Amino acid sequence: MGELIKAENLSLKYKKEYVLKDVTFSLEKGMVYGLLGRNGAGKTSLLSIMASLQRPTSGTLTIDGENPFENARIMQRVSYIYDRDYKDDSTPVKEILEMAERYRPDFDREYAEYLMQKFELPPDKPVKKLSKGKQSALNITVGLASRSPLTIFDEAYLGMDAPARELFYRELLEDREKDPRTFFLSTHLVSEMDYLFDEVLILHKGKLLLHEDYETFISKGTTVTGEAEKVDGFVRGKEVLNEQQLGPVKSVMIFGRLSDREKETAEAIGLELGPVKLQDLFIHLTEERK
Amino acid sequence: MKGSPVYRKVAVDLFFKQGSWTMWFMGIMLIVHLVQAVLFLTGNSDGTLDNFFTKIFLAGNIYMFIIGIIAAVSLLPYFVQNGVTRKDFFTGGVFAAIGLATVIPIAAFLLNALTEWIAAFLNIPVEAGGLPEITGDPDDPLIATVILAVINAPSVTAAVWPNLFLSIMNLFFYYMTGWLIGTGFYRFGGNTGFLFIVIALGVFLTNAGIWGREIPAWLPVPDLSRFLAASVTGTLVLTIIILVIIRLVTKNMRIKI
Numbered sequence: 001m002g003e004l005i006k007a008e009n010l011s012l013k014y015k016k017e018y019v020l021k022d023v024t025f026s027l028e029k030g031m032v033y034g035l036l037g038r039n040g041a042g043k044t045s046l047l048s049i050m051a052s053l054q055r056p057t058s059g060t061l062t063i064d065g066e067n068p069f070e071n072a073r074i075m076q077r078v079s080y081i082y083d084r085d086y087k088d089d090s091t092p093v094k095e096i097l098e099m100a101e102r103y104r105p106d107f108d109r110e111y112a113e114y115l116m117q118k119f120e121l122p123p124d125k126p127v128k129k130l131s132k133g134k135q136s137a138l139n140i141t142v143g144l145a146s147r148s149p150l151t152i153f154d155e156a157y158l159g160m161d162a163p164a165r166e167l168f169y170r171e172l173l174e175d176r177e178k179d180p181r182t183f184f185l186s187t188h189l190v191s192e193m194d195y196l197f198d199e200v201l202i203l204h205k206g207k208l209l210l211h212e213d214y215e216t217f218i219s220k221g222t223t224v225t226g227e228a229e230k231v232d233g234f235v236r237g238k239e240v241l242n243e244q245q246l247g248p249v250k251s252v253m254i255f256g257r258l259s260d261r262e263k264e265t266a267e268a269i270g271l272e273l274g275p276v277k278l279q280d281l282f283i284h285l286t287e288e289r290k
Numbered sequence: 291m292k293g294s295p296v297y298r299k300v301a302v303d304l305f306f307k308q309g310s311w312t313m314w315f316m317g318i319m320l321i322v323h324l325v326q327a328v329l330f331l332t333g334n335s336d337g338t339l340d341n342f343f344t345k346i347f348l349a350g351n352i353y354m355f356i357i358g359i360i361a362a363v364s365l366l367p368y369f370v371q372n373g374v375t376r377k378d379f380f381t382g383g384v385f386a387a388i389g390l391a392t393v394i395p396i397a398a399f400l401l402n403a404l405t406e407w408i409a410a411f412l413n414i415p416v417e418a419g420g421l422p423e424i425t426g427d428p429d430d431p432l433i434a435t436v437i438l439a440v441i442n443a444p445s446v447t448a449a450v451w452p453n454l455f456l457s458i459m460n461l462f463f464y465y466m467t468g469w470l471i472g473t474g475f476y477r478f479g480g481n482t483g484f485l486f487i488v489i490a491l492g493v494f495l496t497n498a499g500i501w502g503r504e505i506p507a508w509l510p511v512p513d514l515s516r517f518l519a520a521s522v523t524g525t526l527v528l529t530i531i532i533l534v535i536i537r538l539v540t541k542n543m544r545i546k547i
Contacts, residue, residue, distance in 0.1 A: 044547070054544035070377060071375070072378060076373035077373070084547075103373050
């Protein structure tokens with residue numbers, strides 16, 4: 001579908017400290033990207049450069065082949081939705097949507113109204129009087145209804161309850177079918193959102209640790225389940241991510257691909273092989289090793 | 291409006307947004323004026339009653355100064371987050387400020403005429419005067435001179451009342467000075483932000499000097515007040531300098547989230 005975003009040796013420095021260092025990647029149009037990273041990994045810094053809120057210290061980032069900073073054509077088509085502080089903002093809900101409608105060329109009013117109804121947003125209420133979850137739902141409504149070719153959700157669901165978050169995920173997938181565009185989702189709720197991602201990027205301490213297709217990445221790990229003794233014997237010498245035991249049955253997650261021979265052996269001794277979760281891989285890759 | 295340039299949309303939106311605040315400001319000032327008039331009539335107030343236009347002339351400057359700060363600190367980030375470039379915001383903001391600076395004195399003039407007409411119609415024996423001459427003294431402490439330079443729009447004495455152009459120029463000048471301070475604090479925070487207050491006070495004193503007001507002797511500002519055109523040019527040049535600084539500081543500014 002063609003390249004949308006390209007980052008080359010992107011670095012960002014605050015005073016003397018690097019928050020992003022030599023980040024390089026290339027992203028295609030029309031995909032859903034999951035951006036993972038621990039607190040302080042540089043996720044928001046990377047996203048705010050994409051949203052033209054700041055410039056990198058060095059390196060380049062292009063969107064649609066152009067530098068997005070102060071670029072009206074690009075800026076109005078990149079929506080950056082984050083956990084905004086509304087505590088002093090008495091703007092009515094509908095005015096916030098009107099603002100998006102005025103400045104976002106692809107904004108869909110009908111869809112906005114539909115989402116407002118779904119999220120039960122009161123149009124005339126001052127935004128500071130909404131609950132945290134409703135404020136997030138408003139942000140998400142703005143983000144989805146703007147139909148921007150690049151839509152970034154940075155922990156946008158904070159305070160939303162599980163049904164509301166489900167609604168958000170469902171709408172994102174459905175609307176993407178109707179109107180294909182690129183989403184960038186930064187999240188801590190890995191286990192809840194992993195099924196949304198086409199590709200995964202992991203930032204760790206300002207560096208890009210990994211950028212991979214979701215399925216390929218997931219297949220890097222395996223869950224081995226079976227009799228405890230046999231499992232232990234099978235995984236000996238392998239990198240163990242996690243283990244659980246229930247009675248005589250043990251389940252161990254290992255990192256690294258299994259060879260065909262290993263798979264056959266496992267089957268022969270009655271072990272069950274299954275996929276691992278993105279969350280476990282993420283934790284394994286970014287945990288502090290002592 | 292979808293097809294119009296972004297800065298024009300910004301100008302219209304900022305004009306109406308700040309215009310709605312301005313209606314509150316004018317409304318409150320009108321109530322203050324009416325209460326004062328009643329007190330004056332019932333003999334509960336000694337001193338003189340200044341007319342509504344004069345009130346707006348003085349308070350309007352401070353009002354514009356404050357909304358200029360808000361424009362820098364709160365409105366710019368809001369617009370950029372909605373995909374507007376800093377440049378479009380700047381251009382739109384300047385046009386909106388010119389619009390506000392134009393509408394305020396016209397509205398004040400009309401309301402003033404209306405209050406005077408009503409007073410005459412009802413035969414109420416109240417006569418509001420123009421602005422009292424406020425002058426500083428060379429022996430005033432610096433702080434007094436500075437405060438006077440800020441609150442007392444220097445062109446008042448030169449104004450042939452009501453001089454619409456001078457009003458517009460003053461209101462715009464105060465708005466931009468507020469914008470300058472807000473910008474400095476937003477971008478640099480604490481200490482460097484404070485430097486922008488010092489710059490702004492310097493600008494106010496310079497402007498006061500240009501209009502022949504009392505300023506500290508060590509400030510080498512020529513008194514241009516013998517020629518109205520020279521003073522006006524001086525204020526316009528100062529305003530342009532402020533605009534250039536604002537644009538340079540905001541050009542690549544990070545929006546904090």
